[in-house]
Amino acid sequence: xxxxxxxxxxxxxxxxxxxxxxxxxxxxxxxxxxxxxxxxxxxxxxxxxxxxxxxxxxxxxxxxxxxxxxxxxxxxxxxxxxxxxxxxxxxxxxxxxxxxxxxxxxxxxxxxxxxxxxxxxxxxxxxxxxxxxxxxxxxxxxxxxxxxxxxxxxxxxxxxxxxxxxxxxxxxxxxxxxxxxxxxxxxxxxxxxxxxxxxxxxxxxxxxxxxxxxxxxxxxxxxxxxxxxxxxxxxxxxxxxxxxxxxxxxxxxxxxxxxxxxxxxxxxxxxxxxxxxxxxxxxxxxxxxxxxxxxxxxxxxxxxxxxxxxxxxxxxxxxxxxxxxxxxxxxxxxxxxxxxxxxxxxxxxxxxxxxxxxxxxxxxxxxxxxxxxxxxxxxxxxxxxxxxxxxxxxxxxxxxxxxxxxxxxxxxxxxxxxxxxxxxxxxxxxxxxxxxxxxxxxxxxxxxxxxxxxxxxxxxxxxxxxxxxxxxxxxxxxxxxxxxxxxxxxxxxxxxxxxxxxxxxxxxxxxxxxxxxxxxxxxxxxxxxxxxxxxxxxxxxxxxxxxxxxxxxxxxxxxxxxxxxxxxxxxxxxxxxxxxxxxxxxxxxxxxxxxxxxxxxxxxxxxxxxxxxxxxxxxxxx
Numbered sequence: 001x002x003x004x005x006x007x008x009x010x011x012x013x014x015x016x017x018x019x020x021x022x023x024x025x026x027x028x029x030x031x032x033x034x035x036x037x038x039x040x041x042x043x044x045x046x047x048x049x050x051x052x053x054x055x056x057x058x059x060x061x062x063x064x065x066x067x068x069x070x071x072x073x074x075x076x077x078x079x080x081x082x083x084x085x086x087x088x089x090x091x092x093x094x095x096x097x098x099x100x101x102x103x104x105x106x107x108x109x110x111x112x113x114x115x116x117x118x119x120x121x122x123x124x125x126x127x128x129x130x131x132x133x134x135x136x137x138x139x140x141x142x143x144x145x146x147x148x149x150x151x152x153x154x155x156x157x158x159x160x161x162x163x164x165x166x167x168x169x170x171x172x173x174x175x176x177x178x179x180x181x182x183x184x185x186x187x188x189x190x191x192x193x194x195x196x197x198x199x200x201x202x203x204x205x206x207x208x209x210x211x212x213x214x215x216x217x218x219x220x221x222x223x224x225x226x227x228x229x230x231x232x233x234x235x236x237x238x239x240x241x242x243x244x245x246x247x248x249x250x251x252x253x254x255x256x257x258x259x260x261x262x263x264x265x266x267x268x269x270x271x272x273x274x275x276x277x278x279x280x281x282x283x284x285x286x287x288x289x290x291x292x293x294x295x296x297x298x299x300x301x302x303x304x305x306x307x308x309x310x311x312x313x314x315x316x317x318x319x320x321x322x323x324x325x326x327x328x329x330x331x332x333x334x335x336x337x338x339x340x341x342x343x344x345x346x347x348x349x350x351x352x353x354x355x356x357x358x359x360x361x362x363x364x365x366x367x368x369x370x371x372x373x374x375x376x377x378x379x380x381x382x383x384x385x386x387x388x389x390x391x392x393x394x395x396x397x398x399x400x401x402x403x404x405x406x407x408x409x410x411x412x413x414x415x416x417x418x419x420x421x422x423x424x425x426x427x428x429x430x431x432x433x434x435x436x437x438x439x440x441x442x443x444x445x446x447x448x449x450x451x452x453x454x455x456x457x458x459x460x461x462x463x464x465x466x467x468x469x470x471x472x473x474x475x476x477x478x479x480x481x482x483x484x485x486x487x488x489x490x491x492x493x494x495x496x497x498x499x500x501x502x503x504x505x506x507x508x509x510x511x512x513x514x515x516x517x518x519x520x521x522x523x524x525x526x527x528x529x530x531x532x533x534x535x536x537x538x539x540x541x542x543x544x545x546x547x548x549x550x551x552x553x554x555x556x557x558x559x560x561x562x563x564x565x566x567x568x569x570x571x572x573x574x575x576x577x578x579x580x581x582x583x584x585x586x587x588x589x590x591x592x593x594x595x596x597x598x599x600x601x602x603x604x605x606x607x608x609x610x611x612x613x614x615x616x617x618x619x620x621x622x
Contacts, residue, residue, distance in 0.1 A: 039578065040576050040577060040578075041575055041576050041577075041578065042553070042576055042613070042616065042618045043513070043514055043553060043618060044514060044515065044516045044551070044553070044576055044616075045472065045514040045515070046470045046471070046472060046473075046474070046511070046514060046515040046516070047472065047473050047474065047515070047516050047517075047518070047572070047573065047576070048470070048474045048476060048501070048505070048515065048516070048517045048518070049293070049473075049474065049475050049476060049517075049518045049520070049569060050476045050478075050497075050498050050501060050517065050518065050519045050520075051290075051293075051435070051475070051476065051477050051478075051483075051520060051521065051522055052478070052483055052484040052491075052494040052498075052519070052520070052521045052522070053286070053483040053484050053485035053489065053494070053521060053522055053525065054203070054206065054286075054484070054485050054486055054521065054522065054523060054524065054525025054526070054527070055484065055491065055521050055524065055525055055527065055545065055546060056524035056525070056527040056528065056529035056543050056544060056545055056546075057074065057276060057278075057529055057531060057543075057544035057545055057546050058074055058075050058187070058254055058527070058528065058529045058530050058531070058544070059253065059254050059255060059524070059525075059527040059528070059529070060254075060255055060257070060262050060265060060491070060546050061074055061257060061262075061265075061269070061274070061276070061546060062074050062075035062076065062081065062187065062254040062255070062256075063075060063076040063081060063083060063085065063254070063256050063257060063258050064076070064257050064258075064266065064269065065083075065258065066557070066559050067270060067556075067557035070557060070558060070559045071559065071561075072276050072559050073276050073277070073530075073531060073561070073601060074276065074530070075088075075094070075187055075254060075530060076088075078090055078093060078530060079091075079093075080093055080094045080186065080187060080530065081187060081189075081254075083258050084189075084256075084259075085188070085189030085254075085256050085259070086189075087184050087186060091184065091186050092186075093530070094186040094187050094233075094252075094528070094530055095114050095115075095185045095186050095233065096114070096115055096118065096185055096186065096233055096234065096235055096236050096237065096249070096252065097112035097113060097114050097115070097233050097234060097237060098112070098113055098114075098115060098236075098237045099111060099112045099113065099234070099237060100326055101241075101321055101326060101327040102321060102324075102325070102326060103320075103321070104320050104321070105209065105213075105319040105320050105321070105329075105344065105345045105348060106213070106348050107212045107213050107215070107216070107217055107218075107348045107349060107352060108216050108217055108218035108220075108221075108229075108348075108352070109216075109234075112233070112234075114185055115185040115236070116185070117181070117182050117183060117184065117185060118183040118184065118185050118186065118188065118236065118248075118249040118252060119236045119240055119246075119248040119249040120173040120174075120180045120181045120183070120248045120249060121173070121174045121177050121180055121183075121188075121190075121202070121248050121249050121250040121252075121253060122171070122172065122173060122174060122202055122246070122247055122248040122250050123165065123167070123169065123170055123171055123172055123173070123174045123202050124171070124202030124203055124204070124247060124250060124487065125170050125171065125202065125203065125487050126165050126167075126170055126174070126200050126201055126202050126487060127163075127164045127165065127170070127200045127487070128164055128165040128166065128167045128168070128169065128170050129164045129165075129166065149479075149481060149482065150459055150462075151416060151458045151459065151462065151478065151479070151482060151497055151500060152482065152493075152496050152497060152500055153496065153499070153500045153503075156493075156496035156499075156500070159198065159490065159492055159493050159496055160481065160493070162198055163198050163199045163200045163490050164200060165199065165200065173248070174195075174201070174202065174250070175194075176192075176194040176195035176199070177190065177192065177194075177195060177253075178192050178193070178194070183249065186252065187252045187253070187254050187528060188249070188252055188253060188254070189253075189254060189255075189256050190253035190254060190255060191255060191256060191259070191261055197255065197260060197261045197262070197491075197492060198490060198492050199490070200486075200487060200490060201250075201253070201486050201487065202247075202250050202486060202487060203485070203486040203487040203488075203525070203526075204235075204239060204247055204250045204251040204486070204525060204526030204527060205238070205239050205242065205243075205247055205251075205526045206284060206285045206523060206524065206525050206526035207284050207285055207332060207372070207373050208282070208283050208284035208285075208288075208317070208372035208373055208539075209283075209317060209319035209329070209332075209345050209372070210238050210239075210242050210284075210319075210332075210526075211283035211284055211526070211542055211543075212283050212349060213234055213238050213242075213319075213327075214232065214234050214235045214237075214238045214239075214251075214526075215230045215231075215232050215234075215283070215533060215542070215543070216230065216231040216232060216233050216234045217229055217230040217231070217352055217533070217535065218231075218352065219352070219355040219356060224599075225532075225599060225601075225602065226532060226602075227357070227602060227606075228356060228532070228533060228534060228535055230532075230533040230535075232528060232529065232530065232533075232543070235249075235251040235252060235526075235528050236248060236249045236251060236252065237327075238327070239251055239526065241325075241326050241327035241328065242319075242327055242328065242329050242332070243328065243329065243332070244328070250526075251526050251527055251528050252527075252528050253527065254527075254528075255491070262491060262492075262495065263495070264495040264496075264498070264499050265491075265495060265519070265546065265548065268502075268519065268548050268550055269548060269557070270557050271555065271557060272548060272549060272550045272551065272554045272555055272556075272557070272558075273548070273549045273554040273555075273556070273557075273558045273559070273560060273615045273616070274546070274547060274548045274549075274558075274559055274560070275547040275548075275549075275559070275560045275561075275562070275564060275615065276531070276544070276559055276560075276561060277531065277532070277544065277560070277561050277562060277563050277564065277600075277601050278520065278544060278545060278546075278547035278564045278565065278568070279531075279533070279534075279540070279541040279542060279543065279544050279545065279563075279564070279565040279566075280521075280522070280523035280524055280540065280541065280542040280543060280545050280565065280566065281293075281539070281540050281541060281542070281565045281566040281567055281587070282298065282523075282539040282540040282541075282542060283539065283540050283542045284372060284373060284523070284542070285373060285374055285522075285523060286374055286432075286434055286435060286522050286523065287371070287373075287374045287375065287434040287435070288371055288372070288373075288539070289522040289523045289566055290434070290435050290436070290437040290522060291371075291437050291440075292565065292566040292567050292570075292587065293437060293475070293566045293567075293569050293570070294399045294400050294401060294437035294438060294475070294570070295397050295398070295399045295400070295437065295570075295582065295586065296400075296566075296567035296570040296571075296581075296582055296586040296587040296588040297363075297397060297567075297582070297583065297585060297586040297587065298363075298370045298371060298539050299370070299371050299392060299395045299397055299440060300365075300368040300369055300370045300371065300395075301335055301368075301369040301371075301392070301393065302393050302394075302395065302396070303393065304378065304393040304394045304442070305396070306395075306396035308365070308367060308368045308369070309369075310337075310367070310369060311334070311335035311337075311369035315333050315334045315335050316331075316333050316334075316335050316336065316337075316343070316344075316369070317331060317332065317333030317334065317335065317336055317344065317345060317372055317373075318330040318331040318333065318344035318345070319332070319344060319345040320344050320345070330344070332373070333372070333373070334371065334372055334373050334374075334375055335369040335370065335371060335372060336369065336370055336372055337364075337367065337368065337369050337370075338350070338362060338364035338370060338538045339362075339364040339365060339366045339367065339368065349362075349538055350362060350364075350538070352535075353535060353537075353538065356535065358606045358607060360535055360536055360537055360606075360607050361537055362537050362538040363537035363538060363539070363585055364537075364538050365585075370538075370539070371392060374434050375390060375391060375392045375434070376388065376390050376391040376392070376433055376434065377391060377392065377433050377434065377436065377439040377440045378391050378392055378393050378394035378395065378440055378442075378445075379394060379439055379440070379442075379445040379446075380421075380433075381418060381421040381422040381428075381431070381433070381439065381455065382422050382424075382451075383445050383446065383448065383451050392440060394440070394441070394442045394445070394446075395440045395441055395442065396441070396442055396443070397441070397583070398443075398582045398583050398586075399437065399438065399441055399443070399444075399582065400473075400570050400573055400574075400579075400582065401438050401441070401443070401444055401454060402441075402443050402582075403574070403579045403580070403582060404472070404473060404573070404577070404579070405443075405450075407577065407578075407579060409472045409473070409577055410471035410472045410473070411454060411471050411472060411473035411474070411475075412453070412454050412455070412456050412460075412461075412464075412471045412473075412474055412475070413436055413437075413438050413454060413455055413456065413474075413475045413477070414456045414457065414458045414460060414461040414474060414475065414476045414477070415431055415432065415435065415436050415455070415456070415457065415458065415477045415479075416430060416431065416432075416457070416458040416477060416478045416479025416480075416481075416482065416483070417429075417430030417431030417432075417457070417479040417480070418431055418436075418455060418456060418457040418458075419457040419459065421433065422455075429480070430479040430480055430481060431479060431480075432477060432479070432480055432483070435477045435522070436455070436477065438454060438455065439455070458476060458477070458478065458479070461474065461476055461501065462500075462501070462504065465501070465504045465505055465508075465511075466504065468508065468511060470511070470515070472577065473573055476501065478493075478494060478497045481493065482494060482496070482497040483497075484521070485525070486525060498519055501517070502517055502550055505517065512551075512552060513552050515551065516549060516550070516551040516553070516554070516616070517549070517550040517551065518547065518548070518549055518550075518569065518612075519546070519547070519548040519550065520545060520546060520547045520548070520566075521545045521546055522545075523542060523543075523545060524542065524543040524544070524545055527543075528543075529543040529544045529545075531543065531544035531601070532563075532601050532602055534563055534602075534603065534606055534607065534608075535607075536565075536587060536590070536607045536609070537587075537607075540565070541565050547564070549612070549615040549616065551616065553616045553617055553618055554615055554616050554617070555617075556617075560614050560615055561595065561600035561601050562592075562593055562595055562600070562610040562614045563593045563595075563601065563602075563603050563608065563609060563610060564609050564610040564612060565587075565609050567586070567587035567588055567590070567609055568609050568610050568611060568612050569612070570582065570586070570587075570588045571588045571609065571610070571611035571612065572611050572612040572613065574588060574611075575611050575613060587609060590607055590608055590609050591605060591608045592608060592609075592610055592611055593605065593606075593608040593609065593610055594608070
């Protein structure tokens with residue numbers, strides 16, 4: 001879960017409202033490499049990757065109906081739910097189970113029992129005020145919103161003042177959900193008469209060992225259409241047992257785009273190209289997913305100079321149950337030496353990978369302690385070392401940023417609230433440091449000129465679009481108010497953020513003609529998804545997440561089924577700009593999938609991930 005809660009955020013905003021006027025202007029002295037126009041393998045000269053937070057494919061597009069001639073794999077097409085969100089004839093395919101785990105960690109327990117009714121969804125800290133008509137922000141804050149959130153169009157600023165639950169509590173059963181205590185055992189529609197789309201909701205658990213367990217993968221349950229045997233049928237069980245907090249069935253919620261939910265994402269899906277087989281790269285949460293977007297690999301604990309050293313003993317995860325409990329993890333930690341099968345939690349995953357017919361390499365180098373869950377970067381935004389004791393030491397793992405720099409190709413990471421964070425402003429709480437993969441890297445952070453060129457605020461992105469000086473590659477992360485993260489943000493705020501950027505690019509037809517905009521999410525956020533999972537190594541893949549390609553070369557409402565994950569972003573950049581794989585072990589070495597016509601979701605050459613060129617029609621003239 002995100003460590004920065006909504007109340008803490010509001011406390012900072014209210015206490016320091018006077019600092020909102022001091023916004024940092026985009027520097028006119030920034031180095032502009034756009035005019036170098038390096039040769040590309042496609043008409044795409046500019047790639048913009050917009051990254052939201054914590055939604056699975058089925059959570060957003062579970063009842064999406066594709067345009068004529070297209071097919072989609074979701075809750076509706078499988079008959080799990082009907083168009084109105086009620087259970088369908090094949091509802092049993094998504095039923096959830098409870099079990100007993102009383103000795104050691106397992107990822108696929110036996111002796112499972114289906115629930116009689118779904119555990120009730122929980123509020124889990126959902127913002128509340130006495131009345132739904134009262135905004136959750138004070139008037140002084142409302143007056144300053146244009147300065148606080150310059151990344152939204154003026155017409156969307158009101159979304160920051162709506163959506164509180166109106167309940168008397170932030171914990172307990174979410175009574176806004178109809179029949180919350182008697183829901184059928186499976187997915188349920190989140191929105192309804194008392195819970196509109198524009199509403200804050202709870203934040204389900206999404207961490208490494210929990211998600212492996214929720215996915216319930218076993219070769220014993222493999223079938224021709226699901227050869228890895230991942231059933232994804234333990235979501236509420238894990239959420240209710242791994243800690244002392246009972247999260248209930250929150251993870252089984254989905255939105256209904258046929259009833260007006262996620263309207264902008266649906267509009268983009270109808271007009272451009274989406275994937276229904278794009279996945280988060282690692283089981284778990286935010287930080288590690290961004291590693292794969294930039295490094296196509298995980299990071300490990302080091303001495304800060306590239307040499308692997310043991311992680312502190314107190315930081316090593318132990319998912320074995322506390323004696324006398326049913327699955328209460330002993331320590332939900334941050335690292336694992338997965339080359340040592342005697343380490344807690346390691347053997348069940350290694351044994352499962354070894355049982356798969358394609359024998360994926362676990363990618364567990366000897367005596368390397370790999371990252372599992374969120375830690376701060378080794379560097380602060382200003383390039384100084386983070387010595388809080390809660391940071392991953394500086395990393396020397398090669399990134400796509402290093403490859404682009406070596407080739408003289410421009411790139412930038414635009415993070416919402418970065419200017420606040422870099423200047424030490426208390427409103428740095430708006431910035432997500434764990435979302436910036438380049439902030440973990442010595443090659444970027446130890447060079448002041450490199451930091452100034454490559455690390456920017458999302459305000460700078462807007463200025464760069466307007467000035468027609470976009471770099472070749474742009475990673476774009478909204479601030480914590482607009483990233484769509486449950487509880488601290490809303491999906492309509494992320495839609496508004498993305499629309500503001502996309503509309504600005506589209507307003508310049510020449511720029512748009514040579515630009516691809518990818519919209520995706522870091523990970524599924526602990527929400528259920530019914531899609532196929534292809535394990536690539538010890539760390540993942542994980543569940544499906546939404547992925548949309550917006551480009552003049554990706555029009556038509558197409559749905560691509562070829563298997564992909566976050567490392568596919570690196571593969572796309574490498575193919576388009578003629579770069580080699582980053583390292584010998586990074587996932588960008590994996591081949592493109594070969595898919596069967598009769599089953600377009602399961603690669604016949606596993607392990608394999610797409611380079612995303614399948615999202616485009618580059619046959620026509622640019």
